[in-house]
Amino acid sequence: MRLIPVTLTCLLFVSCLFWPSLLIADERFQVQRVQAVEHIIEVRRQGTLAFLREYRRAFKTAGYVKALNVDVGQTFQQGDTLAQLDISELLQQRQRIQARLTFIGNELLRLNRLLDRKLVSPSSVESMQAEHDQLQAQLSELNYNINKSTIKADFDGVVLARQVNQDELVQPGQSALVVTPLRDNWVVEVTVSADERLGLKPGQKHRIYLPALDQEFSAPIRILAQSPITNSQLYRVALALPAKADFVKGLVAEVTFQLQRANVYPIPHQAIIRSHQGQAEIMLSQDDRYKTQKFAVLDMDERYSYLAAQQSTIQVVTNSWIAH
Template sequence: MLFGLSLASPLLAQTPTAREPTAVIASRVEQARWSDPLEALGTLKSDESVTISATVTETIQSLEFEGGEHVEAGDVLVRLSNDQAQADLRAAKALRDQRQAQVDRLSQLQQRNLGTRAEAEDSRAQLRQAQAEVEALQAQLEDYTIQAPFSGVVGFRQVSAGTLVSPGTELATLDQLDRMKLDFQVPATALGSLAPGMSLTATSAAYPEASFQGEIAAISPRVDSVTRSASVRAILDNPERQLRPGMLMEVTVARRQRETLVIPEAALIPEGERHYVLVIQEGEDGKTVERRRVRVGERRPGEAEVLEGLTAGDLIVNHGAERVRDGDAVRLLGITDDETSVRELLRANRDAGDA
């Protein structure tokens, strides 16, 4: 008698059940704009900046600004007392008129041969001298009215009406804020990858939700022999005048801008120096994954550049790769994009299961 199970035994007739497809979340391989970022800290300066001061010693007659307001080029900011200058100008004009009358009289006498030519020439020279004195006093009189040399925002005034001021006394500041200069330092080793016209992004702790776009305007021709760094100047548009001189900015320069393939960094499967991804393939029996080696370029937060191994539009596993092997069947829960995250897809599928 043989002990054991016969071929007709129902236990042997049973076959293993097929493995259920593994649930995964995927992402599309996208062609996107990419650059190698260079980060630095910079300080803002006004596009144009000047300290308003007097050029003569006199008392302030009136101040035409309060501080903080926008003024146009040519607007009067300060008026100085000019009574003495006006009196000197009137005296100079009277002397000029006297010399003019003398020239006219001598010219008439010369025409009648009653005057000498030397006297006429001497009187004309005295008239030119008097006219020059009038013009000089008129030019000096302009110094008593201080105007804005360009359009900008005037700073707080430092003096009051009646104050005696002298040349060099600071009255206020004037800054042109529609455009800003941003100066920052870069290592000398990075100079080969920088050029005027390259775009950059700047942010400030004062406006954490905002970013300001600009471009490199100039690169210093000298490298500091101690720090081995060079100065770079960029220009930022500031139409709303949010930025102020002296602010600290975090700068990111976009170097080597190019179109390249981009995938979520979470989709990469590292093995030593190699990287792999799981590409979802559509077959007659459903979706399966193919383990594919890729060559990775630069990285930025949450994303990686792919140089070889994928094409735009490929569907790759972004979440759940640790539970899947090459050739396994998968069930797609959703595809992430700029508006849909992995967390949102997991929550949506969990809610659908509860329902």
């Protein structure tokens, strides 16, 4: 019989210990009504101002550099002569070949007349014709080399590098100048992760800010790499910018990508009980009852975690930490 009072005493003790604490917790909970809102998920990356295309210009024939009309940093117009080889020897060689062709042409006329009268053998005509054809081929190649001894600008641009000097002997295909167009050629290059790349499409416009110039642009994606950079899990993205006189290659650019729009709950960080692997657990209030629930974390900033919304509104306990 003495066991019963002891048991009741223990139950009363436990009740006094826990029941009042739950009441106190309920009274101290701060509940906030949170409305689902549309949120633009942003990712900020740092990139650099660059040229989309750079071209190497080379002579197609060997020779000594006779003229260099541009240097690094100088601009040029379409049709300008940028560099030229000394072609005096080529011109002399062409003159000799043309003279020989004139002679052979006259000889062929004479031999054909004699052949009609059967005064010469056909082999004599064939031999002369073979030499004529060979010289014609040499003349065509020579004219090609003469035409390619000059580097002309095929667009308005600027010189990025000069790789030969005046009077230097160059070989066919040896790079002489690195040039780039000035129009439709400025981009900001940046890298993104595979997950971030999934939210991007060519032509999408995103915000670019150039701190050094205090200029802001809405720039479309011009290049979106299909494969990652070698030995990396990052993808190259190039956003097109209009040409500006004060642009300098290599300037730092701040890029803000707007990856997607989603309905979210903006939850203050102090309301998060715990978070793990992209999930955040919060305490909800419904009909004077409390429960914890997990939501996917889509984004966050200095004040809020943005959780994927499942309905229009929820009642969130913003100080649920007092119960733990």
